[in-house]
Amino acid sequence: MKALVLYYSKEGGNTEKIAKRLAEGTGADIERIETVLDYNAETVDEQGKKEVDEKFMPPIKQLTKNVKDYDVIMLGTPTWWYSMAPAIRTFLNSVSVEEKIVVLFQTHAGRPGNAIGDMRALCKGAVLADENIIEFDLNTNELVTDINEIDAWIKKIKDDILWN
Numbered sequence: 001m002k003a004l005v006l007y008y009s010k011e012g013g014n015t016e017k018i019a020k021r022l023a024e025g026t027g028a029d030i031e032r033i034e035t036v037l038d039y040n041a042e043t044v045d046e047q048g049k050k051e052v053d054e055k056f057m058p059p060i061k062q063l064t065k066n067v068k069d070y071d072v073i074m075l076g077t078p079t080w081w082y083s084m085a086p087a088i089r090t091f092l093n094s095v096s097v098e099e100k101i102v103v104l105f106q107t108h109a110g111r112p113g114n115a116i117g118d119m120r121a122l123c124k125g126a127v128l129a130d131e132n133i134i135e136f137d138l139n140t141n142e143l144v145t146d147i148n149e150i151d152a153w154i155k156k157i158k159d160d161i162l163w164n
């Protein structure tokens with residue numbers, strides 16, 4: 001099974017940490033999804049709310065990896081206003097994950113909302129497996145979820161899906 005980890009993470013933060021651990025633990029390829037225009041740190045909360053509310057899809061940079069080449073896509077997002085980050089909405093509306101195994105994961109800071117459910121609705125024709133919701137501290141960005149739980153999740157993906 002050929003697997004790819006894709007993630008959005010503002011300024012290389014929490015979601016990136018999980019994505020990298022997942023890619024290292026499973027031997028998967030990894031690539032970061034980035035918006036063409038960066039968010040301004042001072043206005044991102046407000047702009048993010050508007051974008052999430054309006055289901056706005058900001059342009060994202062072309063990926064170097066081709067999703068078509070993979071059997072398994074592991075897709076991670078931070079929670080933005082109880083949903084997925086807008087860049088992930090752009091991605092799921094522009095690339096087909098039909099007939100692929102998709103593992104969704106989400107980081108949050110105490111109020112996870114429905115990011116995973118919202119992403120699931122955009123994964124038409126995919127086989128969804130082993131999703132995970134991971135908490136970080138809002139102020140310190142320290143992991144709140146037990147690291148052993150995360151490693152057990154990674155091992156389960158390896159054993160059950162990737163067989164490597």
Ligand SMILES: Cc1cc2nc3c(=O)[nH]c(=O)nc-3n(C[C@H](O)[C@H](O)[C@H](O)COP(=O)(O)O)c2cc1C
Pocket residue numbers: 008009010011012013014015016044045046048049078079080081082083107108109110111112113136138
């Ligand atoms: C625009 C914006 C909106 C957010 N909304 C939520 C939210 O609704 N619930 C929550 O628990 N955390 C929320 N957060 C916090 C992030 O989801 C959390 O810190 C996440 O782990 C950040 O991941 P990152 O460092 O990979 O970007 C928000 C952060 C931003 C920037």
